[in-house]
Amino acid sequence: MTADPAPAPQAPGADGPAADPAPRRTPDAAGPRLVLGSASPRRLALLASIGVVPDAVIPADIDETPKKDEEPRPYALRLAREKAKAVAAGLGGDDAVLAADTVVAAGRRILGKPQDEAEAYGFLSLLSGRRHRVITGVALRRGGREWTRRVETQVRFKRLSDAEISAYLRSGEWRGKAGGYAIQGIGAGFVPAINGSYTNVVGLPLVEVANLLQGAGVPVTWEGSPA
Numbered sequence: 001m002t003a004d005p006a007p008a009p010q011a012p013g014a015d016g017p018a019a020d021p022a023p024r025r026t027p028d029a030a031g032p033r034l035v036l037g038s039a040s041p042r043r044l045a046l047l048a049s050i051g052v053v054p055d056a057v058i059p060a061d062i063d064e065t066p067k068k069d070e071e072p073r074p075y076a077l078r079l080a081r082e083k084a085k086a087v088a089a090g091l092g093g094d095d096a097v098l099a100a101d102t103v104v105a106a107g108r109r110i111l112g113k114p115q116d117e118a119e120a121y122g123f124l125s126l127l128s129g130r131r132h133r134v135i136t137g138v139a140l141r142r143g144g145r146e147w148t149r150r151v152e153t154q155v156r157f158k159r160l161s162d163a164e165i166s167a168y169l170r171s172g173e174w175r176g177k178a179g180g181y182a183i184q185g186i187g188a189g190f191v192p193a194i195n196g197s198y199t200n201v202v203g204l205p206l207v208e209v210a211n212l213l214q215g216a217g218v219p220v221t222w223e224g225s226p227a
């Protein structure tokens with residue numbers, strides 16, 4: 001379930017006995033420096049999986065408080081844009097800055113990163129046995145230009161018992177995750193089905209991000225670590 005338009009595609013990576021498994025930008029890759037404006041290790045790992053290794057990682061320090069009556073879709077895009085802008089403001093020249101924001105939307109309600117276990121409990125109870133949307137806004141800035149995307153995935157949760165929520169909270173996995181769960185971790189056991197992009201739920205919709213990067217002149221090598 002994707003919104004908003006995009007540019008073009010590319011080719012696969014290789015396997016070989018002497019291959020260096022560490023993904024990296026090719027030394028002679030043309031294009032600008034890429035700065036990832038994010039503290040999220042998931043975003044860095046997702047980029048690395050398609051062979052994109054930023055030249056620098058600079059987390060954005062912005063106020064993430066939603067505006068009065070702000071809905072999840074505009075909120076996710078606004079925050080992505082503000083993060084990219086804040087990081088770009090501290091840089092000069094032709095650097096490309098990529099930033100994103102992921103929220104869980106329960107109807108019109110924005111579920112961000114829970115502040116404590118009690119809030120995480122509330123989020124998981126709300127999501128239990130229901131469908132929700134995960135929305136990621138992405139913003140890329142380069143040389144005074146800006147490209148944006150917004151991607152939505154529908155996620156279904158099984159009904160969770162109190163014991164299951166308590167065990168999950170004890171794992172600590174809820175920390176730093178929108179909606180208080182991680183689909184790439186233990187939380188996978190709560191999700192019978194999704195409709196849309198998986199990587200979008202983890203924090204960065206890779207197909208759309210690759211297209212954005214290529215459209216802005218940042219090379220995507222697809223030389224990630226094979227699974």
Ligand SMILES: Cc1cn([C@H]2C[C@H](O)[C@@H](COP(=O)(O)OP(=O)(O)OP(=O)(O)O)O2)c(=O)[nH]c1=O
Nearest residue numbers: 038039040101102177178181182183201202203
């Ligand atoms: C729903 C879900 C979210 N998440 C994560 C992705 C994001 O890191 C986080 C949402 O918070 P964000 O505010 O989007 O990102 P962040 O604070 O981690 O990093 P930064 O703002 O510096 O870019 O939730 C998962 O890892 N798995 C999931 O299943």
